[in-house]
Amino acid sequence: MYLSTSKIRLGIDIGGTFTDLTVYEEESGATVSLKTPTVAGDPVQGIANGLLLLREKGLTADQIHYFVHGTTIGLNTLLQRKGAKTALFVTEGFRDILHLQRLRLPVPYDFRSRLPEPLVPRSLVYPIAERMRQDGTVARALDLEQLDEAIDSAIAAKVEGIVVCFLHSYKNAEHELAAARRVKERSGGRLEVTTSAELWPQMREYERAVMAAVNLYILPTCKRYFQTLAERLLLEGVTAKPFITQSNGGLMDIGTAAEAPVRTLFSGPAGGIVGAVRAAESAGLRNVITLDMGGTSADISIIENLQPSFVQSNHLAGFPIILPAVSIFSVGAGGGSFAWIDKGGLLKVGPESVGSNPGPACYGSGDKAAMTDAFLLCGYINPDRFAAGHVRLHPELSAKALQPIADYLECDIWETADKMIQVAVANMYAELSGIIEQHGLDPRDFSLMGFGGAGPVVVSFLAEEIGADSVLIPPSPGTLCALGSLLADFAYDAVQARYEQLEQIPLSLLRGEFRKLSAQAEAWLNEQQINGLEGHSILYFMDIRYAGQAFELELPIEEKQLRRKDHRSIIKAFHELHQRQYGHHDENASLEVIQLRVRILGHTIKPGIRKIGKAEVPAEVKGQRRIICNGRSYEASIYWRSELLEGHVICGPAIVEQDDTTVLVLDGWQGRIDGHGNLVLRRGEETA
Template identity: 65%
Template sequence: MDSQNWRLGIDIGGTFTDLTLLEQSSGETITLKTPTVPADPAQGIANGLEALKKRGVNPSDIRYFVHGTTIGLNTLLQRRGAKIALLVTEGFRDILNLQRLRLPVPYDFRSRLPEPLIPRERVFTASERLLHDGSVHEPLDEERLRGTVADILGSGATGVVICFLHSYKNPAHERRAAELIARWSEGRLDVSASSGLWPQMREYERAVMTSANLYIQSNVQKYFSTLQERLNEAGVASTPFITQSNGGIMDIRSAAEAPVRTLFSGPAAGVIGAVQAAKSAGIDNVITFDMGGTSADISIIENGQPTFSQSNHLAGLPIPLPAVSMYSVGAGGGSYGWIDNGGLLKVGPESVGSDPGPACYGRGERAALTDAFLVCGYLNPDRFAAGNVRLHGDRSLRALEPIARHLGTDARAAADRMLQVAIANMYAELSAVMEQHGFDPREFSLLAFGGGGPVTANFLAEEIQARSVLIPPKPGTLCALGALSADFAHDAVLSLQRMAADVPFAELGGHYAALGGSASSWLDAQDAPGLEGRTLFYSLDARYKGQAFEIELPIPPELLQDGDYSRLETSFHDLHRRQYGHSDPGAQIELINLRARIVGHVRKPDAQSIPAAPSEAKASGVRNVLLNGREYEARIYARGNLLAGHAISGPAIVEQDDTTIVVLPGWGGRTDAGGNLILEKEAKA
């Protein structure tokens, strides 16, 4: 190919590594799925680049490379991180063990708090103390610290996290301790100070997040080094950018310094891709449904914007960084069926992954959801993953036999039951999300992507009574496309913790100006290519005096300019009423954290269009399928043959290289000008 301006987005999932290649000037798009290599994820990328090369794409023509990674996430979940120590203020040695003294499952007295990343024997104390306002109550005892450094080295730790009380107000003690530890350890200890990573109140959350960052850092940096080597070997000269949990991207150097910001990067990129897909279809409110090989991730897009959370948890550990709101269900194409001690059929959360994979891949022995899809007739064994993975139906039937015997039925019916259980799990999680946000699912569309999302979306949409199902043109690789659509983004925070009446508006504006300057400096250092402008967003965390937790209030720029505190107070009361059903206009408001987010806008892929249909859609054949316990003859359509205006009726199967779409009886589908397939309930005759 002659094109010289390719942009490559990559998402590594538990089963497949997805690549989306976009030629910026012509708009030509190439998508590809290649099996993930769990032991060496960078090799999966190298394999994908080699496959692209065979299709005529010279890696040296790739001018922009962005990549979502799960290395940090997997390191944390599998507890395979570095051996690190923690240095805290004297008297707070048990901070990681005490946690928040709340049962993980309030109604289960046998539930237990998660094991800390750092055991108590590697938690050390320093003689120092700051007061809540940041003033020094007791200076740092540097002589005692010298002996503590020797003890830390003697523990076998390779790094140390420093988290002193109230350091978010005054980082001086942490910075001095970090300087001395680096000097006295002669470079043998990696040092990370909590105030440098995220200067926000609540020392337990700050300690856990900083510990998680250092815990995963060595593995992430090792992977980034390997990735850079493989890209160099392949001839890719562009600087890699990495997707973040907040839906933005950053350069690989920034990601190596703060890998904790990448923990939810893959799913977040999918949501950004979903925003673009919903926009192209003219739909503002959608529930995103990303089903891959390991899990199904759910998020909410309201009024065309993703929702964010400041209080995420991972494996029971708090990660208080801004991130796209995400809710996961352990139900993916690789989730396998099993019988619990009570004799009930369960599906997931464990997955067979890509190696050995579902039984139909030819190596595994367990019956996974992909096996159920195949046995129920949804999948074409010759077209799975664009024909790159041959499916073996006989192995699926064999793997399903133990479940079928237990249920007293045949393998095909057992596969249908597995799917029903998985849909029930998804419905339970989505019901909780709907209640939490307080929205009516009949006002939302379900946007399905990932390899398994379009297979199961119609089932789930019928359960929740969603308005419609939206399936973008290339749903199997939407996360990779989302990475290409992601802007550079950075969040800065300042903990204030003062009553609003005690903060002059001029001081408030000064704080926001400083935060905005810090965020702008970060963006300047990214050396981001071809930005199309930048935008600063401000918000604050506030609460009524006496409350334990706060809510985030957006701050329009004009509010800071006119200096009207009453507008800010009115906005807070209105937001509190919307979220909790009540407000107290006579109560004092406490300002907890001030936030600034900068967004450096990258050029988005141009909207695609497809030709208008000259005639009715024609099926390429029929296939027997089992849907919710009933046998049907489903018409088969090729997605590439569905043009703008084409309409189909269920039961139907729509096949494409990166996924398969199931259309239920009583539902119909239509293709819009952007190539999106929209499924809706058909009116009863």
């Protein structure tokens, strides 16, 4: 395939097993997707390998004028506990804030469960004499002499950075900022500094301290990676400024990401959800449950009325991350998740993964039987077409790795591989059923969407378990996260804490505060220095709760609501939101405004939804292959996705092979290709 010399927009997503690339050619509107193995320990080399693949297809580096990248560097650094040696400066009397945490058991019914070990040991937590009141006035001035002693002690302890989190700094950050300046001066600029209020000015001291600590813990590693990435791109001839995907599905420049890497923790999966919204729209579906199954995990998310679900806080490695993010629930079940026998003699799959190196046994380096080995032995995967033929698979090595487990279970290797898949699907079902119940959803109102390298293989199993009627497989599901990064807009939230009764805040004052936050958000967008934006939009939100509640809801606010005579329309909207969320509301309760937020979206140039040709003859069957599903053996018809056109019908059992993944169509299911290349599977339809 030859690409023309027009300008190119390139999106890249690095997973635990593969690095995915999606190219959008602006002149023709064509998109091209590729996969290359992730290089363990050197993910930038994986990107360089991907650029080499593009050069082989006729693309030159000087054509790339827009580069966006989803990353898991910060996430992996935190999960593997390989971050920076960090000190924490806190208000005097709050030295044990990271150790006390919230005094809740991680698993309420397991008295042996333990709180996570803090990222900063107590010996490196320094109490500083200072105090802000909750209204932002100074109760006690910052003790500079004690601050200098703490800085000198931290330097002597050879820390890489200092986190500053003082009481009530979300209302007045004066002391935090003064302490940060002092650290830079006294260390000669050698130490990194993160102040909690600059990162996210919100109450709840513990959560703010944790997030700031996480940010600095992963900051040196992320900074080095981003610097290496920028240098390597220039070396490869790519002069485009790199942009990074955020956890909220938006974008930011690489410099901003280097200073606030905590915003990138859910970067890769968030890009997938952005791509999933576009795929659902093209298929005419508004309610979708997504299953993004890669090499390490399976991520589940909900798209309702073509809107992703967002959360104001997440938990990661036991730590609360209080930043807006796409709502994603993860299960330790990916293509690299390997099988093992627990102490009770039961077959388990995951959550540990073999990663890309050594990889599943069929790669030729590892000796553990992973899900990819099970897919291969059950006949779902063609060993000669895996990852577009760039990775040759060896079924005999899969069989060898699985044999000890098969012997223990007193089954043959094919039955054991089938049981592995059933166990992994059961794990995903347990997570998904809880999500459905928690959100009060009827699965019959939703389609399941499978993407990622392994999602299209197992998504139909999951659809049968929950009783969903349809499954959507996008045209390039294995690289949807990379495509999603090209579809993402630049996003930033400007925040101001309030903590006042709603009706005590004049609407004129609220209008003024929202205008100030809008100006702050617009200044951020200008600092990103983006060429080719197609305008921007600004959204208003209030985080509100009933007085006395512990947590708040995000309420969208329209400009016209702020121009009315009273607060009644805002109050009415909150009662309706609370009713939808929790099934009840209280019109007699007063409302408390926790904070005001303005979100700016800088709209990027996006790949269009392309039409494909219409079929004039039935889809060509490329062969037959024996597959095993749920204890039964079938002869499955083989199709090539690249040759399927609008109107083609696939009857299960069948396998649809493509360069970036494999689609399994179960017995009793039928697939139809729509006008945009989506494969929509439905249960029990008659052949058209």
